[in-house]
Amino acid sequence: MGVRKIPFSPPFINDDVINEVIDSLKSGWITTGPKVKALEREIKNFSNATEVLCVNSWTSGAIMILRWFGLREGDEVIIPAYTYSATALAVLHAGGTPIMVDIGDDFNISVDAIRKAISHRTKVIMPVDIAGFPCDYEQIMNLVNEPGVKGLFKATSSVQKEMGRILVLNDAAHSLGATYANGIRTGSETDVAVFSLHAVKNVTTAEGGAICLNLPEPFDNKALYTQLRQMSLNCQTKDALSKSEAGGWRYDITGFGMKINMADVNAAIGLAQMRIYPQLLKERKRVFSIYNEAFSKLHWAILPPAILKGKESSYHIYALRIRDITEEVRDKIINEISKMGVAVNVHFIPMPMLTFFKEKGFDINDFPNSYNNYKGEISLPIYPQLTDADVEYIIQSVIKAYNNVVTGIYAKEAI
Numbered sequence: 001m002g003v004r005k006i007p008f009s010p011p012f013i014n015d016d017v018i019n020e021v022i023d024s025l026k027s028g029w030i031t032t033g034p035k036v037k038a039l040e041r042e043i044k045n046f047s048n049a050t051e052v053l054c055v056n057s058w059t060s061g062a063i064m065i066l067r068w069f070g071l072r073e074g075d076e077v078i079i080p081a082y083t084y085s086a087t088a089l090a091v092l093h094a095g096g097t098p099i100m101v102d103i104g105d106d107f108n109i110s111v112d113a114i115r116k117a118i119s120h121r122t123k124v125i126m127p128v129d130i131a132g133f134p135c136d137y138e139q140i141m142n143l144v145n146e147p148g149v150k151g152l153f154k155a156t157s158s159v160q161k162e163m164g165r166i167l168v169l170n171d172a173a174h175s176l177g178a179t180y181a182n183g184i185r186t187g188s189e190t191d192v193a194v195f196s197l198h199a200v201k202n203v204t205t206a207e208g209g210a211i212c213l214n215l216p217e218p219f220d221n222k223a224l225y226t227q228l229r230q231m232s233l234n235c236q237t238k239d240a241l242s243k244s245e246a247g248g249w250r251y252d253i254t255g256f257g258m259k260i261n262m263a264d265v266n267a268a269i270g271l272a273q274m275r276i277y278p279q280l281l282k283e284r285k286r287v288f289s290i291y292n293e294a295f296s297k298l299h300w301a302i303l304p305p306a307i308l309k310g311k312e313s314s315y316h317i318y319a320l321r322i323r324d325i326t327e328e329v330r331d332k333i334i335n336e337i338s339k340m341g342v343a344v345n346v347h348f349i350p351m352p353m354l355t356f357f358k359e360k361g362f363d364i365n366d367f368p369n370s371y372n373n374y375k376g377e378i379s380l381p382i383y384p385q386l387t388d389a390d391v392e393y394i395i396q397s398v399i400k401a402y403n404n405v406v407t408g409i410y411a412k413e414a415i
Ligand SMILES: *Cc1c(COP(=O)(O)O)cnc(C)c1O
Pocket: 056, 057, 058, 059, 060, 083, 084, 086, 087, 128, 171, 173, 174, 196, 197, 198, 207, 208, 209
């Protein structure tokens, strides 16, 4: 087979995306305005969230929600050890303490581990829908509503008093379009969910995030949307558009905000993608299914979860795991695959293995399932632009690489 060059995750840019951006550039208004509003509407209609607010990244959106909730020093936020570091960094930026817990075979946070980690300091739980496969939200929402768990909750801000229990803020960076409990889309099943619209995600605005609000009574999600929108614009009483109008110069700063609004020129990219997102999802599923079909025949391959317990993935990452290999052998296999022109990745290096978190005292030995899922994991390219022939080439590259490396090791041992 001839060598192909297969990138890991290029953005989906067609003529409609380009024309939407040009439209924004020609309109004379490039920052937060009608395109952002239109994108919020698209994501809201698609995900069934009560309100959707777009900001400039997942990370800044999560920090803002934690700050709105009144997180302060000593407050604990339960997160999985197995995720991208932004999940923990957002907690630290907001002044809280990340409490890492282990995961299950589906890569997602273990509900039993969450239960054991809950203390009178717990303010928020942040489950992560790894690779686009949703966590067990029915169990998690039931858990935070249990009288015993509610009884432990100590409100230390006015918002926390209104809430009266732990907030469930899910890191839905990967899971736009995933479904939960037979058809309910992610973004509508927890108090707050945040999607990432970063360049490598299923839908992108180059950089961006979408905050989905579904807070229970007595919260007014519409009023909260307005409040958070202002908070994302330095808590300034007038946005750039109304200030730019003749005579509209006076404004006030009403609180300690952040400057994390999304620009229209960015929103335009995601807007054109959202309009065809059901088709894009279908294409991702096509690629995922070809992989599954091929790897299900190989005894050494563990397939990633996709359709299970009434849930369906958004097919963001194809997280292949190779059975019974060490981290070193996995790395060698990745090297071999790279030589054949295929870019792969590992999702994720558990946070306790990264310098910053090690220095904070986290130890990977406390998270055995995270390590075991990591050591044999290889993420394969998955996106709509891949042809069936590309996918076949990737599969053959992985099989060849496995045979070269693993057979090589066995041969050496036999000598
Ligand atoms: C991409 C990602 C983020 C961060 O998203 P940004 O929009 O880049 O801030 C957070 N969590 C997970 C699991 C991610 O993969």
